[in-house]
Amino acid sequence: MTVFHRNEKKEPLPASLRGGVVAIGNFDGVHRGHQAVLSRALERAEALGVPALVLTFEPHPRTVFNPDKPVFRLTPPSLRARILEAMGFHSVIEYPFDREFSQRSAEDFVQSILGDWLGAKEVVTGFDFHFGKGREGGPAYLMQAGSRHGFGVSLVDAFRDEGAEVVSSSRIRGLIAEGNVSEAAGLLGYRYTVEAEIMKGQQLGRTLGFPTANMHLPPEATLKPGIYAVRFRRPDGSIRDGVASFGYRPTVTSNGDPWLETFVFDFSGDL
Known part of the structure; x- marks a missing residue:
């Protein structure tokens, strides 16, 4: 294409x-x-x-x-x-x-x-x-x-979900802002997906035995801060399960930018 x-x-x-x-x-x-x-x-x-x-x-x-x-x-x-x-x-x-x-x-x-x-x-x-x-x-x-x-x-015609509500982008954005990614996935037809470059962090997780892939989301992203189950797709196309924390780190950084920090299960190497 x-x-x-x-x-x-x-x-x-x-x-x-x-x-x-x-x-x-x-x-x-x-x-x-x-x-x-x-x-x-x-x-x-x-x-x-x-x-x-x-x-x-x-x-x-x-x-x-x-x-x-x-x-x-x-x-x-x-x-x-x-x-x-x-x-x-x-x-x-x-x-x-x-x-x-x-x-x-x-x-x-x-x-x-x-x-x-x-x-x-x-x-x-x-x-x-x-x-x-x-x-x-x-x-x-x-x-x-x-x-x-x-x-x-x-x-x-308008596409409606099982509750007869119209499916729209604004409605899905609202669900993501609430942290309701499971309902958002139902309206999207697939899991909510983010793309971002992996940034080098301060490697604090590595010292605790939980190295993470750190990513900035766009500043307009409205994902609710919290802990999420994720699937991480590497550049080679392989997929790994993991857990991600999204939010602000006032005790670590002072610039106010939110981070998405992902720990990939059963993996050791460069992401």
Whole structure:
């Protein structure tokens, strides 16, 4: 799978990717609600015999409009791309999102991006998708635009859990902030996953016989401080069980940054 971070003004897409089925959305978390949209796109692409693509936006639009309150990303772009690849998509297009782009009209988005650039055969999105300046484009507009520009439109209803509540990224963020990672996993469809570089710590755990892998999470991460059962994936793909502590260490550091410290069971060596 290929990931493109570009727009229609930079360079064209490979001809082999034009004329595909395009799933549109931010897809932060790639949760069960997103998976309903994405699965529909994959089904339609297979039925039509065309590529399956995802059109998403980077950075997250909420971060552009509220830079002082960055969004807690459930899935950073690299992790989201790996999940989408595992689902079977041919390409992910991370369209650069900025204030200039947010001022483009809905018709410009349809004609310039979906039509001229992607040559979309069909577009699949959620029931609440809006686009264009002032969110002027909605589901009804997209259906009409598809008729004018010659592409099909498939809208997917809200996905609800067993309690009939809508599954959403904001709801999952709230559960993680409460430390309820088990319920969050039920809505995600997989265990909540974090990616971070291992940092060299002060090796205090090693002196006690419990060496840990120390990682900083993004400052906007809202995981509740506590102790968590984890599975640790090493760069070689091997997976180890462990236990992790997330929180602040005022007696050890003074910079106030939270750490995720993971002790990997039955392992000795470099992580």
